[in-house]
Amino acid sequence: MSKKAFHVAACLAKQSNCKIMVMHVKESDAKSLALQTDYETLALKERVENQFFARPRRGDSVHEAVVELAEELQVDFLYMGAFGADSSGVLKVLGSTAEWCLTACTASLVLVKSTAFELEEQRTFVIPVDSSDASAAAFAFVQQKLMKPRDILHVVTISRGKGTGGVGILGKYKDKMRAMPLDEASRTTSLDSQGENVADTIADHCKKVQADFCVIGISGFMKEKLGSVSDSVVRQARCTVMVVKDPREVSIQRAKGR
Numbered sequence: 001m002s003k004k005a006f007h008v009a010a011c012l013a014k015q016s017n018c019k020i021m022v023m024h025v026k027e028s029d030a031k032s033l034a035l036q037t038d039y040e041t042l043a044l045k046e047r048v049e050n051q052f053f054a055r056p057r058r059g060d061s062v063h064e065a066v067v068e069l070a071e072e073l074q075v076d077f078l079y080m081g082a083f084g085a086d087s088s089g090v091l092k093v094l095g096s097t098a099e100w101c102l103t104a105c106t107a108s109l110v111l112v113k114s115t116a117f118e119l120e121e122q123r124t125f126v127i128p129v130d131s132s133d134a135s136a137a138a139f140a141f142v143q144q145k146l147m148k149p150r151d152i153l154h155v156v157t158i159s160r161g162k163g164t165g166g167v168g169i170l171g172k173y174k175d176k177m178r179a180m181p182l183d184e185a186s187r188t189t190s191l192d193s194q195g196e197n198v199a200d201t202i203a204d205h206c207k208k209v210q211a212d213f214c215v216i217g218i219s220g221f222m223k224e225k226l227g228s229v230s231d232s233v234v235r236q237a238r239c240t241v242m243v244v245k246d247p248r249e250v251s252i253q254r255a256k257g258r
Helices: 003-015 029-046 063-073 096-104 133-146 167-178 198-208 228-236 247-255
Strands: 020-026 050-056 077-082 108-113 124-128 152-159 187-192 213-218 240-245
Touching: 003 020, 003 029, 003 077, 003 108, 003 133, 020 029, 020 063, 029 050, 050 063, 063 096, 077 096, 096 108, 124 133, 124 198, 133 167, 133 213, 133 240, 133 247, 152 167, 152 198, 167 187, 187 198, 198 213, 198 228, 213 228, 228 240, 240 247
Parallel strands: 020 050, 077 108, 124 152, 124 213, 152 187, 213 240
Antiparallel strands: 108 240
């Protein structure tokens, strides 16, 4: 976890009264102890509760150890710093650990990019939605756990060409947003992809509104590959991307003892 990812995790943890668990796949006890001391210092600075967990590497595999520990601890979100991004924030290659956690772990994922804005008191969220339960769950999570008074929320759907597009879908979200203490800049918007792929349209909108977070809901995540839109948004959005996994599927998978 990068220091920037730890800071984002700390900000959200304090807001929802949660604790942070730092997970480390260790190569030596000495390095692990030094890292533990570093994160204890960061936790004191951020004023958050922090626990440190170390797990030996399994051969050449770091990601299997991470997933195993995450499942053992039943963590809700895995925070990771994004490395290998270019100046625009696009990840040319998603790290193998993040790739593995997106598809093989029940925990949702928060990918904090080096190009993301420093968090301020007022945050801007973008939530792409469709008619799925997964996007409804992502909205509910943001509404109940993350939003603060005066935050800015953009709920968007993507249409291809002229027409009503996702206006019907947006109606129910607009009603819910009226009851939230949001900044007046908050919007529901049907975006026309205009020949672009959906992920490009979402990433462009995040850049336009200077989003701090893009929150996407996914289902069917226990597959070899993530859906093309979700995978591309994770790579292309320059802001922090939260991939919220369908809570019903998470409960089912955890009940199976994965």
